[in-house]
Amino acid sequence: MTPRNLRRLAAKVEFILGSGSPRRWELLKETGISFRRLVPYVEETIDPDESPFHSAQRLAEQKALTVSGRVGTGAVVLGCDTIVILGKQILQKPKNEPEAFEILMCLSGRQHVVCTALALASGKEVLASGSELTRVFFNQVSSQQINDYIATGEPMDKAGAYGIQGMGAFLVDRIEGNLDNVIGLPRTLLGQLAGKTLRKLEDAGEQQ
Numbered sequence: 001m002t003p004r005n006l007r008r009l010a011a012k013v014e015f016i017l018g019s020g021s022p023r024r025w026e027l028l029k030e031t032g033i034s035f036r037r038l039v040p041y042v043e044e045t046i047d048p049d050e051s052p053f054h055s056a057q058r059l060a061e062q063k064a065l066t067v068s069g070r071v072g073t074g075a076v077v078l079g080c081d082t083i084v085i086l087g088k089q090i091l092q093k094p095k096n097e098p099e100a101f102e103i104l105m106c107l108s109g110r111q112h113v114v115c116t117a118l119a120l121a122s123g124k125e126v127l128a129s130g131s132e133l134t135r136v137f138f139n140q141v142s143s144q145q146i147n148d149y150i151a152t153g154e155p156m157d158k159a160g161a162y163g164i165q166g167m168g169a170f171l172v173d174r175i176e177g178n179l180d181n182v183i184g185l186p187r188t189l190l191g192q193l194a195g196k197t198l199r200k201l202e203d204a205g206e207q208q
Contacts, residue, residue, distance in 0.1 A: 003031070003187060003188065003190065003191025003192075003194060004191070005191050005192075005194040005195035005198055006031060006033060006187075006190055006191050006194040007031075007032075007033060008194070008198060009076060009194040009197055009198050010033035010034055010035065012198070012201065013074065013075055013076050013122075013201070014036075014071075014074060014075035014076070015033060015034065015035040015036075015075070015076055015078070016035060016036055016037065016038055016067060016068075016071060016075050016076070016077045016078065017035055017036070017037045017038075017077075017078050018037075018038055018039070018040045018063050018064050018066070018067035018068075018077045018078055018079045018080070019037070019039070019040070019063070019078070019079070019080050020037075020039040021080070021184055023163070023165065023183050023184050023185070024080055024183075024184050024185045025037060027180060027183060027184070027185040027187065028078075028185060031187065038067045038070065038071070038077075040062075040063040040064075040066040040067050040079065041066065042059065042062050042063050042066050044059055044081070044092070046090055046092070052083055052085045052088075052090050052115060053115055053117070053131055053133075055081075055083065055090065056081045056082070056083045056115050056116070056117035056131055057081075057117040057119070057129055057130070057131050059079075059081035059117070060079045060080055060081040060117035060118055060119040060129060060131075061079060061117075061119040061121065061126050061129055062079070063079030063080065063081065063119070064077045064078065064079025064119040064120060064121035064126065064129075065077075065079070065119075065121050065124065065126065066079075067079065067121075068121040068122055068123055068124070069123070069124060072123060073122050073123035075122065076120050076121070076122050076127065076197060077120070077121050077122070078118060078119070078120055078190070079118070079119040079120075079121065080116065080117070080118055080119075080184060080185060081116070081117050082114065082115070082116040082117075082159050082184045083114075083115050083159055084112055084113070084114055084159045084160030085112060085113045085114075085115060086106060086107065086110065086112045091103050091106070091107075091112070091159065091160045091161070092159060093156070093157060093158060093159055093161070094155060094156060094161045097150050097156075099161075100150050100155045100156060100161040101143075101146055101147065101150060103155075103160060103161040104141070104146045104149070104150075104155070104161050104162065104171070105143070105146060107138045107160065107161075107162075107171070108138055108139070108140055108141045108146070108171075109138060109139070109140035109141075110137075110138055111135055111136065111137045111138070112135075112136055112138070112160070113133055113134070113135055113136070114133070114134045114135075114136055114159075114160070114181060114182045115131055115132070115133050116131060116132055116181045116182075116184055116185070116186055116189075117129065117130070117131035118130060118131070118185075118186070118189055118190055118193055119193075120193050120194070120196075120197045122201075127196070127197040127200050127201075128193040128194075128196035128197045128200070129193065130189055130192070130193055131189075132177070132178060132181045132186040132188075132189045133177060133181070134175055134176065134177030134178055134179075134181040134182050135175065135176040135177055136164070136172060136175050136182060137172070137173045137174050137175070137176075138171055138172060138173060139170070139171060139172065139173045141170075141171060145170075149162075149167060149168060149170075149171070152167050154166055154167050154168060155168065163183075164179070164182045164183060165179075165183050
């Protein structure tokens with residue numbers, strides 16, 4: 001079901017997904033709104049003095065602004081960032097297969113938090129941003145199971161080295177929270193941010 005505010009926003013302005021993720025593209029496509037996609041080129045650096053949740057939101061805002069700066073003020077751009085947090089450690093996308101193996105072994109039999117941050121921007125301004133958390137409980141898995149999974153190639157472009165909606169589903173015992181958030185696009189949150197963006201755009205229109 002398409003959030004009403006998202007549908008209204010996409011009808012009012014051009015809507016752009018600022019992400020190269022095929023999973024986010026599919027989730028947004030399922031809403032039925034009209035949009036196009038532009039990939040942001042942002043170095044995803046983590047500040048050790050910054051909380052993981054602030055890191056995700058900062059990166060989502062940077063991605064949205066990077067794309068909105070390219071297209072100007074006639075569009076609203078959605079930027080996204082998903083991080084996996086184990087204890088106080090951020091688990092990013094693995095750089096190679098040994099790193100993917102290490103990450104998945106650390107997650108085996110334990111719980112972690114997935115945080116996805118979203119930001120909507122137009123021109124040089126972030127209009128709305130926020131984040132959502134989901135707790136994920138992993139099954140205890142063997143080294144062989146992990147190696148077999150890594151051999152599929154699926155873990156290599158994903159935070160935490162797994163895809164819950166794909167072949168990596170066997171890793172997960174259960175979740176507490178929103179599945180869309182783990183995949184990378186919490187649509188309820190997106191609807192809330194779309195509502196805030198609409199109000200800002202309407203207020204700006206009234207002031208002109």
